[in-house]
Amino acid sequence: SQQGEEDPQALSIQEGENATMNCSYKTSINNLQWYRQNSGRGLVHLILIRSNEREKHSGRLRVTLDTSKKSSSLLITASRAADTASYFCALGYSTLTFGKGTMLLVSP
Amino acid sequence: GAGVSQSPSNKVTEKGKDVELRCDPISGHTALYWYRQRLGQGLEFLIYFQGNSAPDKSGLPSDRFSAERTGESVSTLTIQRTQQEDSAVYLCASTLAGGIIYNEQFFGPGTRLTVL
Numbered sequence: 506s507q508q509g510e511e512d513p514q515a516l517s518i519q520e521g522e523n524a525t526m527n528c529s530y531k532t533s534i535n536n537l538q539w540y541r542q543n544s545g546r547g548l549v550h551l552i553l554i555r556s557n558e559r560e561k562h563s564g565r566l567r568v569t570l571d572t573s574k575k576s577s578s579l580l581i582t583a584s585r586a587a588d589t590a591s592y593f594c595a596l597g598y599s600t601l602t603f604g605k606g607t608m609l610l611v612s613p
Numbered sequence: 614g615a616g617v618s619q620s621p622s623n624k625v626t627e628k629g630k631d632v633e634l635r636c637d638p639i640s641g642h643t644a645l646y647w648y649r650q651r652l653g654q655g656l657e658f659l660i661y662f663q664g665n666s667a668p669d670k671s672g673l674p675s676d677r678f679s680a681e682r683t684g685e686s687v688s689t690l691t692i693q694r695t696q697q698e699d700s701a702v703y704l705c706a707s708t709l710a711g712g713i714i715y716n717e718q719f720f721g722p723g724t725r726l727t728v729l
Contacts, residue, residue, distance in 0.1 A: 548704065548720040593655055600669060601718065603655035
């Protein structure tokens with residue numbers, strides 16, 4: 506089954522810095538999604554990028570997809586303490602397969 | 614509008630007991646999913662309901678797990694004869710339509726199950 510693997514497992518940065526996390530996968534995909542999970546708001550969908558797209562933006566988020574390398578990256582610019590959360594990439598159409606996530610800590 | 618709700622939020626039970634977890638999806642969402650998340654891990658797919666179609670049960674880990682959904686409303690996940698390894702957060706999600714037409718999944722807050 507499809508499963509993404511996030512890298513790094515954990516990331517610690519200061520407020521204002523950019524955070525980059527990556528997702529690698531092995532099978533062909535039609536789309537890839539990124540979700541955020543924190544204790545306050547649970548699991549929330551951030552962005553979806555389709556296989557024919559290379560880059561997508563949403564506010565301070567920028568997602569890239571390289572299907573030739575079977576990888577995606579999520580960039581959070583000008584990070585805030587509120588961005589502290591675990592970030593997951595998810596693959597699939599209807600049933601999603603999630604990786605183990607990247608735990609991001611943004612310190613004030 | 615109301616999001617996906619789950620109850621109870623926390624459940625502590627003794628090994629061997631049965632538990633029932635409830636999910637109320639967003640009104641109008643035809644697809645409903647159950648996932649399990651063990652501590653420090655990603656989500657494991659359990660079961661998927663789409664309208665009146667037969668559910669996709671391919672993720673259920675054993676025959677102790679079952680789920681039902683009445684029409685396009687409430688779903689219950691039942692775990693019989695609970696084991697300690699069943700301890701996890703059980704998450705429910707709903708979406709407008711599953712399958713080929715992708716829609717964002719909206720997750721509930723989860724039920725944290727602890728089996729002593």
